[in-house]
Amino acid sequence: MEFDEMDVETIWQDGSFVDWDDATVHVLTHGLHYGTGVFEGVRCYDTQNGPAIFRWDEHLERLYQSAQPYDMEIPYTREELTTATLELLRREKLESCYIRPVAFYGYGSLGVSPGDNPVDVAIAAWPWGAYLGEEALTKGVEVMISSWRKHASSQIPTNAKTTGLYVNSLLAGEEARRNGYTEAIVLNKEGNVAEGPGENIFMIRDGEIYTPGLSESILDGITRNTVIELARDRGYTVHDRATISRGELNTADELFFTGTAAEVTPIRKVDNVEIGDGSRGPVTEELQQAFFDLIDRETSAHEEWFTYL
Ligand code: PPE
Numbered sequence: 001m002e003f004d005e006m007d008v009e010t011i012w013q014d015g016s017f018v019d020w021d022d023a024t025v026h027v028l029t030h031g032l033h034y035g036t037g038v039f040e041g042v043r044c045y046d047t048q049n050g051p052a053i054f055r056w057d058e059h060l061e062r063l064y065q066s067a068q069p070y071d072m073e074i075p076y077t078r079e080e081l082t083t084a085t086l087e088l089l090r091r092e093k094l095e096s097c098y099i100r101p102v103a104f105y106g107y108g109s110l111g112v113s114p115g116d117n118p119v120d121v122a123i124a125a126w127p128w129g130a131y132l133g134e135e136a137l138t139k140g141v142e143v144m145i146s147s148w149r150k151h152a153s154s155q156i157p158t159n160a161k162t163t164g165l166y167v168n169s170l171l172a173g174e175e176a177r178r179n180g181y182t183e184a185i186v187l188n189k190e191g192n193v194a195e196g197p198g199e200n201i202f203m204i205r206d207g208e209i210y211t212p213g214l215s216e217s218i219l220d221g222i223t224r225n226t227v228i229e230l231a232r233d234r235g236y237t238v239h240d241r242a243t244i245s246r247g248e249l250n251t252a253d254e255l256f257f258t259g260t261a262a263e264v265t266p267i268r269k270v271d272n273v274e275i276g277d278g279s280r281g282p283v284t285e286e287l288q289q290a291f292f293d294l295i296d297r298e299t300s301a302h303e304e305w306f307t308y309l
Contacts, residue, residue, distance in 0.1 A: 010091055012085070012087075014122070017087075023122060025106065030106060030114050035163050037103065038067045038104070039103070040101045042099040042101070043295075044095070044125070051096065053086075053089075053309075054306065058225075059222060062220070062222070063081075063101055065160065066161045072103065074119060085123050086309060089309055098260075099124075131198070131259065131261035139280065140280050141268065142180075143176065143267055145249075146172035148184075150187065150218075166197075170197070172184040173197040183199070184196060193248075195219065200218060200219065201258075208238075210239045210244060211224060215241075216243065221259060223291075226294070227258050229302075230294065249275070254275065254276050254284045266281065
């Protein structure tokens with residue numbers, strides 16, 4: 001959805017609620033020049049028990065952890081950011097939305113060293129539907145193995161959700177779309193499967209579930225963690241420190257992406273080769289259903305993952 005078609009009026013910025021159009025920064029903002037920001041993507045769902053933010057605590061924790069390697073001190077407490085977010089959603093009557101907290105080195109001086117530049121923080125929220133299209137959730141997406149490799153974790157902390165990292169995601173995703181695919185799969189420096197530009201990846205083979213381990217240059221995805229738990233609850237064996245070679249993708253029974261934005265999205269073709277029978281596979285469907293039942297509160301399991309408005 002385009003922002004100018006939306007009727008959200010407020011953004012929380014550096015301690016106060018400001019009009020959407022006034023939530024601006026200086027062009028010499030450090031984060032704009034050097035990618036020195038950290039951010040989160042979180043969803044609020046309009047569940048059967050009322051609107052609730054999914055796994056807010058874990059997202060908030062990851063925001064602070066992402067800031068750590070950059071010596072960035074977020075000048076608000078977890079409680080302050082939680083209060084701000086809840087108030088923003090209540091004010092804007094956002095029952096089902098995407099929440100984007102961002103913290104970055106702000107305006108003060110330029111030069112790579114952030115020096116005494118302030119750390120600015122903003123929280124915006126807006127309605128955001130299915131990331132890869134509504135149809136993608138049932139039919140699956142066609143993906144391309146990107147010619148770009150993921151940055152190695154020895155080059156940049158890949159477990160931190162840093163704004164600068166996403167130029168790699170853009171290159172991979174846009175290359176795929178230019179070639180007629182919906183999304184990319186990005187290999188790591190070793191040539192094994194890492195993740196999507198904005199998603200983690202899962203593979204099913206012979207009834208067992210595999211997903212690349214944290215040392216494979218991936219983000220420690222919260223949806224990844226959710227799906228691992230849901231799968232284990234259902235008795236599946238999940239190999240969550242797998243090394244998956246490129247060729248294994250083609251012979252997989254099923255593949256799917258996970259992410260806050262992408263939720264659980266089946267992958268039906270890789271480089272034009274059908275995966276399984278070329279549609280959403282049965283294990284993917286079962287886990288996707290379990291995920292949607294969970295966030296809809298069809299089940300009472302994992303109540304601790306929900307922060308009600
Ligand atoms: N890997 C990457 C690189 C990534 O960006 C995401 C989230 C994930 C894995 C999945 O993580 P999690 O959301 O915690 O399950 N990508 C976010 C940004 C998407 C965007 O286009 O912006 C998201 O899904 O919110």
